[in-house]
Amino acid sequence: MDKSKILTIVTAILGVIGIFFFVRVLMAGDDTAAIDGAASGFVNYGYYLLIIAVIIAVLMSVLNLIRNPKALKKSLAGVLILGVLLAISYFTASGDAVTDALGNVIKDGEAGEVSKWISALITFTFILGTITLIAIVGGFVKSLIK
Numbered sequence: 001m002d003k004s005k006i007l008t009i010v011t012a013i014l015g016v017i018g019i020f021f022f023v024r025v026l027m028a029g030d031d032t033a034a035i036d037g038a039a040s041g042f043v044n045y046g047y048y049l050l051i052i053a054v055i056i057a058v059l060m061s062v063l064n065l066i067r068n069p070k071a072l073k074k075s076l077a078g079v080l081i082l083g084v085l086l087a088i089s090y091f092t093a094s095g096d097a098v099t100d101a102l103g104n105v106i107k108d109g110e111a112g113e114v115s116k117w118i119s120a121l122i123t124f125t126f127i128l129g130t131i132t133l134i135a136i137v138g139g140f141v142k143s144l145i146k
Contacts, residue, residue, distance in 0.1 A: 014049065021045050086124050093119035 021042040028034035065072040095116035097105045 017045065018042075085127055086120070089124040089127060090116070090120040093117075093123055095119070 024038040025035065025042055028038045065075055093116050097110050098115055100106050
């Protein structure tokens with residue numbers, strides 16, 4: 001049997017199971033307990049599908065990286081660059097308390113390691129966003145020149 005046929009059959013089976021749970025939610029009517037029971041099955045089904053999809057995606061990525069050493073080198077270089085950027089963000093972040101507009105420390109905003117990590121991740125996001133914006137503008141300018 002062809003791989004695409006197997007994939008189509010598996011997709012159809014998953015779709016029928018999803019339709020079954022959806023119909024159960026619709027048939028629950030206005031009964032809150034019945035809706036909760038039907039919806040929890042639907043949510044659990046989606047949760048397990050997500051876990052399976054993530055596992056398959058990670059395994060396929062790792063297998064492709066093992067098969068292609070050049071891609072592995074590029075991926076490791078990318079992870080290393082991200083690690084360096086995260087380290088820079090962490091070491092430049094302040095661990096000061098989080099305050100409101102009046103200078104009062106907000107609830108659970110005490111100074112410490114958590115505050116430092118939040119500051120580091122905000123800085124990291126800013127750095128990645130800036131790099132992305134530069135790449136987009138650079139690509140736009142490059143396409144205009146051609």
